[in-house]
Amino acid sequence: MRKAKSNPGRKLAALVLSCAAVISAAVAAPIVYGYQEGLAQATENGLWGFVDTTGSVVVPIRYQSVLDFTLGTALVRTNNKMGLIRQDGAYLLQPEYDTLENLGYGLYLAQKGDQWGVVSILAFPDGQGGETWEFYPIAYDAVRVDRVDGLDVLVFATGGVDTMVSLSSLPSLMAQRQVPSAQFPLIKGRLPSFSDVGPRDWFAVWVDIAYNVSLMQGTGNGAFSPNQTLTVAEALKLAAFMESQSKGDSFHLQPITGTPWYRSSVAYCEASGVISPGEFDDYERPVTRAEMARIFAATTLGRSIPERNSLAQVKASVPDVKAGDYAADAIFSLYAKGILSGTDAGLTFRPADSLTRAEAAAIVSRMARAEQRITLWPSAYRSAAAGTAPESAPAVTA
DSSP: OOOOOOOHHHHHHHHHHHHHHHHHHHHOOOEEEEEETTEEEEEETTEEEEEOTTSOEEEEEEESEEOOOBTTEEEEEETTEEEEEETTSOEEEEEEESEEEEEETTEEEEEETTEEEEEEEEEEEOSSSSEEEEEEEEEESEEEEEEETTEEEEEEEETTEEEEEEGGGHHHHHHHTTOTTTTSOOOTTOOOOOTTOOTTOTTHHHHHHHHHTTSOOOOBTTBOOTTSBOBHHHHHHHHHHHHHHHHTOSGGGSOOOSSSTTHHHHHHHHHHTSSOTTSOSOSSSBOBHHHHHHHHHTSHHHHHSOOOSOHHHHHHHOTTOOTTSTTHHHHHHHHHTTSOOOSSTTOOOOTTSBOBHHHHHHHHHHHHOGGGOOOSSGGGOOOTTTSSOOSSOOOOOO
16 A cells, blocks of 8 residues: 655645634634724623724623723623623623613612512612612512503502602602702613714713703704814803702703893803803803813702712822912812813823813713713722712713
8 A cells, every 4th residue: 555645835834724714713803893882792601791993892702792982881691690891891780680770860779589660770878878779679579660641650569559750850869869860860762863963972962961961952954063163152051051960050041141141151150150240251262171170060969969089189280280370270180080080191281272072071970970070090999879889980071
């Protein structure tokens, strides 16, 4: 019997193909689906996560399933349990629920085993010196949404007895129970559709939130004008609306009248102590970033937000603001409270620069909604709002 001759060339070709297959498998990118609020679902080996617009994985691909981000949060499932994350992957609700269903206002219908209740995405005082996420305890036989006499209600069933609570009453109940951001409740289904804000834009999530909580609207003709410069007048209008919603008065609900259009907002801010009479003499010029910080930090909301980043570390880290500069204390305060992150990885603020509407949307969204505030140095802080330390600060400009 004749032996087959060895073919070195064929062996080499087979080796090259084998190596190529291994390398290809190692560097294969996940399959990416459509974007929403700047992130897209991505899947690999049967698991799911999220990538940004560069294709980089920003929420690890480790979940059994995920839903798209809406108003900065997304439902995820792991180990057959559901949780809620924000865009940096930090959990707002730990994955320990069999069911999570969005009720609006930052509340979710929740199931654990055979018991049901309602949970808040933000922890609040439990009345015993601690905190809880359970707005209605997970102790009911069933909880469902129903419509009774023309009203949407929550129906709590236990022991054969039904108790009903109007959905529209939940925001006031949240305020009574000191749930953070209760004055700026998230309205389920309230999303804008601006022609100049796309699902891949970094600011899409902030425009969605600012619009949802009624702090910002479009500029007309279906546009938001994200790159348009914010004026002093517009900054004062935002401050007036935040002040009004925080206090619970009706100013933010009233139509804007008078000439010039911003007169009422200026008067409201002066009467509320946000600015001093005559502090600004030109309301139609671009507002500087330092002036924006000065105005927003002086609102009731700005003063009441708790610090989540070391103020001393902020003062030592922001490279272009020093003690004694105009609005320095306000700027440092907003960094410490998780509102500002700077314009680059070095926390640069650019105090003399102008501010775009997109940047303003990011800032007021984080002022209004506690779950979106930034932890600059995650290893040094456990987030009271999120319940866990974010892995990294969201990559946004503000």
